[in-house]
Amino acid sequence: MTAPEPPPVDQLTRAQYTGWACVWCGKTLWRGAASAGISRGQSGAHVLDSEVYECAPPCGKRPSA
Template sequence: MTDMAAERQLPALVELTWDQAAGRACVWCKQPLDRGAVPAGVIQERDGAHVLDTEVWAGPCCAGG
């Protein structure tokens, strides 16, 4: 994870589009990820007994790359 990506606050899971939650779009700018994506972190959420942790990705546009 880049320093810039590590410093940014991740959005709540409910704020993500389907593509962002599936790792196909940048977590911050929603641009499609085709190359150069870096892990931005894991959004940790629960719904009762269900773990909804979601790994999200950033594109080079938002990761400083």
């Protein structure tokens, strides 16, 4: 089973983009966060890809693969 792709960077809040909030539910991450993958994006020639995080154990709002 493969993990679902995180949303593109232009659909994330600043907190989600910087790893302060869960990429799926938006809750603030304090402890036990897990990598949710790489959120991809681009602005002209600038690559905006960012590693994003989710609540652990896997967030209840995470889409199924």
